[in-house]
Amino acid sequence: MLSTRSRRWDDTERLSLGMLGVGNIGTVHLKSALTMDDVDVVAAADAVAANRDRAAEAGVDRTYDDYATLLESESLDAAVVALPPFLHADAVERAAENGVDVFVEKPLARSTEEADRMLEVADxxxxxxxxxxxxxYQPDMQGVRTAYEEGRVGHVPHASMTRLNDGPLGRPPATEEPPAWLLDPDAAGGGALIELGVHCFDVLEWLFGDLRVEAATLDRTLEIPVEDAATVLLRAPETGTSITLHCGSYQWEELPEVNTRLRLEGVTGTISNREYEPSNFYASAAAAAVSNVASRVTGDEPDVYGPTFYLQAHHAALADFCGAIRExxxxPVDGAVGRRTLELVEHATELAAEDDRELAEPQEAEVST
Known part of the structure; x- marks a missing residue:
């Protein structure tokens, strides 16, 4: 099959899409794709039978227990790779063998070295x-960027960002073990910094241009093999902005309504993503849920993205990808962007390790004579 970049679709053609992985995030992407008028989800693959059943119930005609078989058996234009990180490289390589464009869940890879191999194969x-x-793609982040670019607060000497998530064991009391790969640094590529930090690095460079990592610390609040907290000091040379970033996966009983905070301290005022959030986050989400229940009774198509803040962003990201492929x-957010976030993760990890080594080394006491 020729690459979709070698041609453009006309208005009557639909993009044939395959879903590689239909777990938590894969289901989000599946439901996104099913709402798109110019996309056909022709098949889905997942090693877990319950996930395949979920895809079939959503309206996918053919399901497979192996993504390689799907790629070899179906005529696809593109595929969504929603597999654990340790499978991303293999999935992209197999997609490349079949001429299939890919939309890869973050992180793109477990390391820049792995990302380089993937991008070379794709190229x-x-x-x-x-x-x-x-x-x-979240409306609050886009609101911050628009206000900043319009010069609402002038020069921004300092910015801060925090992103939190449920801990790897889920909300307490933890009753089920997480997937084994999630706590395996070789399989996942790391902990909170690669899981959550890549999102933040992407947004911060989207705002301020290339970043330079100045310092970093990694921490484990639980006895697990990967870090669940990370703090990074960054500098944006282009804008002269210093940035503090913290991301963590904590065992909170309830997460904040919106788990990401971004604040720009300008010389004439501040910009915060709080200004662009829904006035009542949970009420908006609840309204969408009630509407979807009603739609199942009436037979109407559920509006799975209604006013639900996060799902709108996932929908927009996939739609943007599919639109680019059709053209x-x-x-717009390509493999080079994904690789760049990994580069920042690696630099921060290296600096944190250097600081740990310096602290561990015995210091000779100075003696005055």
Missing amino acids: DAGIAVGVDHTLR GESP
């Missing part, structure tokens, strides 16, 4: 690679 095959960095263009 050789002429396939497009998009990455699901959805934070920039024969590179995805």
Whole structure:
């Protein structure tokens, strides 16, 4: 199959899409795609039978227990890679063998080295690679960027960002073990910094241009093999902005309504993403849920993205990718962007390790004579 970048669709053609992985985030992408008028979800693959059943119930005609078989058996234009990180490289390579463009869940890879191999394979095959960095698609983040670019607060000497998530064991009391790969640094590529930090690095460079990592600390609040908290000091040379970033996966009983905070301290005022959030986050989500229940009774198509803040962003990111593929263009958030966030993760991790080594080394006491 020729790469979709070698041609453009006409208005009557539909993009044939395959879903590789239909777990938590894969289901989000599946429901996004099912709402798109110019996309056909032709097949889904997942090793877990319950996930395949979920895809079939959502309206997917064919399901597979192996993504490689799906890629070999179906005629696809593009595929969503919603697999654990340790499978991303293999899935992209197999997609490349079949001329299928890919939209890859973040992180793109477990390391820049792995990302380089993936992007080389994709480039050789002429396939497009998009990455699901959805934070920039949230309306609150877009509101911050618009206000900043309009010069509402002038120069911004300092910015701060925090992103939190449920801990790896889920909300207490923890009753089920997480997937084994999630706590395996080799399989996941790391902990909170690669899981949550890549989103933040993407948004901050989207705002301020290239970032430089000045210092970093990693921490474990639980006895697990990966960090569940990270703090990074960054500098944006282009704008002269210093940035403090914290991301963590905590065992909170209830997360904040919106788990990401971004604040720009300008010389004439401040900009916060709080200004652009729904007035009542949970009420908006509840209204969408009630509407969807009613739609099942009436037979109408559920509006799964209604006013539900996060799902709108996932929908917009996938739609942007599919739109670029249809136009024969590179995805707006491409493999180079995904690789860049990994580069920042690695630099922060290296600096944190250097600081740990310095603290561990015995210090010679100075003696005055």
